[in-house]
Amino acid sequence: MATVDLVVIGGGINGAGIAQCAAAAGYSVLLLEKGTVAGQTSAxxxxxxxxxxxxxxxxxxxxxxKSLAERKALLELAPSLVNPIPFYIPVYENSRRSSWAIRAGLSLYAMLSDFDALGQFKSVPSVHWSKIKGLKLQGLKALYQYWDAQTDDKLLTQAVVKNARSLGAHVVExxxxxxxxxxxxxxxxxxxxxxxxxxVEALAVINAAGPWVNEVLDTVSPxxxxxxxxWVQGSHLLLDIPANDGILYLESCFDKRVIFVMPWNGQTLVGTTETVLEQLAGKPQITQQEIDYLLGIYQHYFSAFGDVEALxxxxxxxxCGxxxxPKQSGNAFDRPRDTLQKSQASHPNLLSLYGGKLTTYRTTAAEVLDWVEQTIGQRQTLADFDKLLLE
Structure with missing residues (x-):
């Protein structure tokens, strides 16, 4: 029987990051993915x-x-995969979030970035508002511009797996x-x-199966x-409309949520929704309600491109991802987005991950490595995880 230090179940961004981090720390790693790497939520x-x-x-x-620190790190570690991009927040006469609130939020955002160069923001003069093609100008009171970053999530995950393999991790799709x-x-x-x-016999198992985390736990004995x-579905629409040069951060005209209108391969990407699913069976499918929701918000701000039916x-x-x-009362929009790491005294060699963000996959991996070291001991380090370049 084959033996390894660590089995990681799930080939999304968290499983990939854990495999990379553990391999760099000198552990023998087997990553199991039931489909293809980055084939589900992480794409x-x-x-x-x-x-x-x-x-x-x-x-x-x-x-x-934490996310802003990881943004800075990934811009340095994966310069060909993670790129800075301007974001724009329009504030209208009837916006729920006032100009003062937006400015205060952006100031705090800059402070939490430790005043990183990407933490700078500005108020765009009204003479330049029309440069955002098609944006509704009626009732517009202010336009703020700040910075974040964009990536190809699938390519990023695949790059992490490629690096993990180079460090000795064995990956089976x-x-x-x-x-x-x-x-x-x-x-x-x-x-x-x-x-x-x-x-395979493993000293420890990491359950990073994402939406299928509890399905994996159902296979455990005892x-x-x-x-x-x-399960919360987030859906996106790609529209055959030429993209603007930045990302629009828009307040929904239907509820208090926000959505993004983004450039993607020269076209316009609109998302995301938050639809609670009763069951998870087969490939997620966008609903008509989600289509109407996203197009309704887009049409509200970009009416020059036609009504919802034309769109x-x-x-x-x-x-859809x-x-x-965590199952709680209240709106999904307000739920915590931190990763929950769950280990039980009855099963000390098994750790399960719930939730997580693409941006913070590296901190999740480092936290899991701490658990691995405490559970099965340390190994001879092969590489510095914080200096591993991705391409």
Missing amino acids: NSSKLIHGGLRYLESGQLPLVR HAKCYSIEHFHSHCKVHYQVADEQQE PIAAEPIE KTRIVDNF VRVL
Whole structure:
């Protein structure tokens, strides 16, 4: 039977980052992905590396600070994959968030970035407002510009996996984990590749299966309790409309949420929604309600491109990602976005991850590595995780 220090289940950005971090720290790592690397949520995000300006409203200041630090790190470590991009926030006469509130939020955002060069913001003079093609000018009182970053989430995840492989991690795609036996000092993981059943003995197992985290826990013996969760779908529309040179941060005209209107491969990407799913079966599909929601907001600000029905003819693609949130009362928009790491005394060699953000995958990986070191001991370091370049 094959033996490794660590089995990581899930080939999204968190699983990839953990495999890279652990391999750099000298651990033997097996990463199992039931589909293809970056084939699900990590290819269907809003493609932003950002601090999360909106998280300031719900008081998640530590998350914003951590995210801004990671934005800075990724701009240095992955310069060909993560690029700075201007963001614009229009403030109208009937906006829920006043000009004063936006300025205060951007000032705090700059402070939490430790006044990084990308933390600078400005008020755009009215003479330049028309440079944002198609933006509604009627009732516009102010326009603010700040900075964050954009990435190709799938390519970024694949680059992390490529780097993990170069450090010795073994990555197996189309590997369905169907049983995890937990013993006092190790685990046995049974998985299937094509028609062949295989097993591996590991000192520790990381369950980074994203929306399927509890599905993996259902395979564990002895049985283990799972955290109650909700699946929240985020959908995007790609429109055949020439892109502006930056990202619009827009207040929904239907509720208190915000959405982004982004350039993507020369066209316009609009997202995202937050739709709670009752079940997770098959590939996520955008709903008609989500289409109407996104197009309704876009038409509200960019009426020059036609009404909602006309905009539907401009849809060239859509995609949906599913994120995990703790099951709580209240609106999904206000829920915490920190990653929950769950280990139980009854199963000391198994750690499960709930939630997480694309931007902070490296800090998640470093926190998991701390758990690994405490659980199975340290190894001889191969590379400095904080200096590994991605391309």
